[in-house]
Amino acid sequence: MSQKPDTKSIRKGITIQSNKAQVGLESTSYPSRSLHFLHVLNKGALRGTREDAPQAKLRLKIIIAGAGLGGLSTAIALRRRGHSVTVFEKAAELGEVGAGIQVPPNSSRLLLKWGLEPFFKDKVVEPGTIGFRRWQNGKLIGLTRLVPDFRKTFDAPYYVVHRAHFQHAMYRLALELGVEIHVNSGVAKYDPEIPSLTLENGATYSADLIIAADGLRSEARKVVLQGKDQPPQRTGFAAYRAVVDVEKMRADPDVAWLLEKPGLNCWIGDMRHVMTYTIAAGKSFNMVLSHPEESHPSTWRRETAVPDMKQHFHGWDHRLTKIIGMIESTLKWPLLSGKPLERWIASSGKLLIIGDAAHAMVPYMSEGAAMAVEDGAALAEILNKISSKDQIYEALQVFEDVRILRTGQMQEASLINGKLWHFADGPEQEARDEAMRPEVEGRHYIESPNQWSDPVTQAWAYGYDAEKEVAEAWNAHVSRGSKL
Numbered sequence: 261m262s263q264k265p266d267t268k269s270i271r272k273g274i275t276i277q278s279n280k281a282q283v284g285l286e287s288t289s290y291p292s293r294s295l296h297f298l299h300v301l302n303k304g305a306l307r308g309t310r311e312d313a314p315q316a317k318l319r320l321k322i323i324i325a326g327a328g329l330g331g332l333s334t335a336i337a338l339r340r341r342g343h344s345v346t347v348f349e350k351a352a353e354l355g356e357v358g359a360g361i362q363v364p365p366n367s368s369r370l371l372l373k374w375g376l377e378p379f380f381k382d383k384v385v386e387p388g389t390i391g392f393r394r395w396q397n398g399k400l401i402g403l404t405r406l407v408p409d410f411r412k413t414f415d416a417p418y419y420v421v422h423r424a425h426f427q428h429a430m431y432r433l434a435l436e437l438g439v440e441i442h443v444n445s446g447v448a449k450y451d452p453e454i455p456s457l458t459l460e461n462g463a464t465y466s467a468d469l470i471i472a473a474d475g476l477r478s479e480a481r482k483v484v485l486q487g488k489d490q491p492p493q494r495t496g497f498a499a500y501r502a503v504v505d506v507e508k509m510r511a512d513p514d515v516a517w518l519l520e521k522p523g524l525n526c527w528i529g530d531m532r533h534v535m536t537y538t539i540a541a542g543k544s545f546n547m548v549l550s551h552p553e554e555s556h557p558s559t560w561r562r563e564t565a566v567p568d569m570k571q572h573f574h575g576w577d578h579r580l581t582k583i584i585g586m587i588e589s590t591l592k593w594p595l596l597s598g599k600p601l602e603r604w605i606a607s608s609g610k611l612l613i614i615g616d617a618a619h620a621m622v623p624y625m626s627e628g629a630a631m632a633v634e635d636g637a638a639l640a641e642i643l644n645k646i647s648s649k650d651q652i653y654e655a656l657q658v659f660e661d662v663r664i665l666r667t668g669q670m671q672e673a674s675l676i677n678g679k680l681w682h683f684a685d686g687p688e689q690e691a692r693d694e695a696m697r698p699e700v701e702g703r704h705y706i707e708s709p710n711q712w713s714d715p716v717t718q719a720w721a722y723g724y725d726a727e728k729e730v731a732e733a734w735n736a737h738v739s740r741g742s743k744l
């Protein structure tokens with residue numbers, strides 16, 4: 261990513277020596293990817309191998325609450341820098357709910373660098389394209405080429421994977437790196453001053469830093485916000501999550517084409533959409549079916565979920581409704597969104613929230629867990645900048661500034677997709693489809709309502725380098741301090 265455009269960065273970038281104006285080739289003050297080839301050349305292309313991590317000058321004792329995708333990725337990121345990391349997880353065993361998850365390049369680039377590839381390479385699928393389809397007949401109305409374009413542009417693949425496989429892979433890598441993970445170990449209480457936490461079984465543990473990755477209903481968030489919790493809110497939408505047996509689909513020529521080449525397909529229509537892709541190395545077909553829902557989850561009944569789901573998509577593309585007809589059971593999920601919190605760090609500077617606890621978002625950019633992976637990477641990078649425990653709070657504040665901005669923008673981008681995809685048939689829908697037409701027809705375009713394709717959004721979402729951003733913010737912070 262380029263720097264934020266401001267006059268200071270332009271002045272810094274341009275120097276005059278011997279009456280000659282000069283610029284560096286590290287970055288630009290304006291949005292550009294024209295220097296990207298040099299970055300790839302200097303770093304070497306990503307080969308999916310474990311990169312040696314620069315070790316922290318100050319080795320910290322760190323405790324993480326929660327072994328979801330956020331807690332585990334942060335544990336890996338910190339452990340590989342040399343910190344001692346212990347994770348406490350409430351559940352008796354690890355088990356991600358729901359089926360598939362998309363792993364976009366801003367996340368996969370980090371995961372591959374950390375050495376996750378061997379742990380999930382036989383489980384992931386790399387879809388060739390993401391296609392947006394008209395609700396009524398499945399006509400292709402938007403198209404992003406992921407292979408080879410995303411790999412080439414963003415130096416990393418766009419993967420989809422079963423959540424359980426993803427979590428298990430992270431778990432195994434974390435163990436191999438030396439992270440201690442305790443299940444059946446729910447945190448009952450935090451003392452942010454020491455900092456320490458007390459488990460439900462009464463045992464108390466202290467550390468230099470406690471990180472809570474305890475999800476949407478975070479207890480740690482209440483501590484950080486000093487009793488004024490700001491939990492994520494219902495959005496008026498819910499999603500059915502389901503998998504379909506690919507053998508059933510293969511037997512039906514109307515739908516078997518969806519399995520020929522791995523791809524993401526998303527049918528979009530009035531207030532609803534259905535995102536689909538194959539997972540488990542192509543053995544399962546994953547579906548997320550979003551629809552309006554105002555009622556409280558406590559009133560939802562498991563027994564009527566399948567017929568209710570079919571009713572929501574009645575009259576949609578007959579090939580899609582055929583697949584929906586193959587769903588035997590489903591889970592219905594409320595779609596919540598937070599807005600940027602005032603803070604992620606307790607006033608002691610020793611307790612931090614990350615992941616969904618800090619930045620829940622609707623899943624329409626498929627970036628919720630990816631943001632947690634970025635959190636872990638950024639945190640490990642910023643802690644490498646300090647050499648004394650007195651600097652932890654200062655480092656966390658720089659981290660917090662960068663991450664609240666990034667994740668707040670992703671919360672917004674996710675809600676924007678909900679608007680762009682959910683137009684009823686009419687002038688806005690027609691204009692949207694017309695604006696996406698060049699990408700479907702393979703014509704040149706410079707903007708698109710498809711946020712996977714729009715060149716500017718794409719570079720921001722997938723080209724983001726969480727470590728670089730936070731390192732630059734630290735350098736700016738230090739140079740501001742030294743000028744005071």
Ligand SMILES: Cc1cc2nc3c(=O)[nH]c(=O)nc-3n(C[C@H](O)[C@H](O)[C@H](O)COP(=O)(O)OP(=O)(O)OC[C@H]3O[C@@H](n4cnc5c(N)ncnc54)[C@H](O)[C@@H]3O)c2cc1C
Binds near residue numbers: 358474548
């Ligand atoms: C329908 C849907 C589709 C999605 N698709 C994508 C996608 O394609 N790509 C993507 O990147 N993201 C996606 N997301 C978002 C993603 O699932 C979440 O952002 C991510 O799982 C959050 O991880 P987390 O570790 O922060 O929280 P969680 O996964 O909620 O993990 C929290 C963990 O903390 C534990 N815990 C809670 N309380 C305690 C306690 N007191 N003590 C100890 N442990 C505790 C819990 O048991 C749990 O294991 C999607 C979300 C939904 C709903």
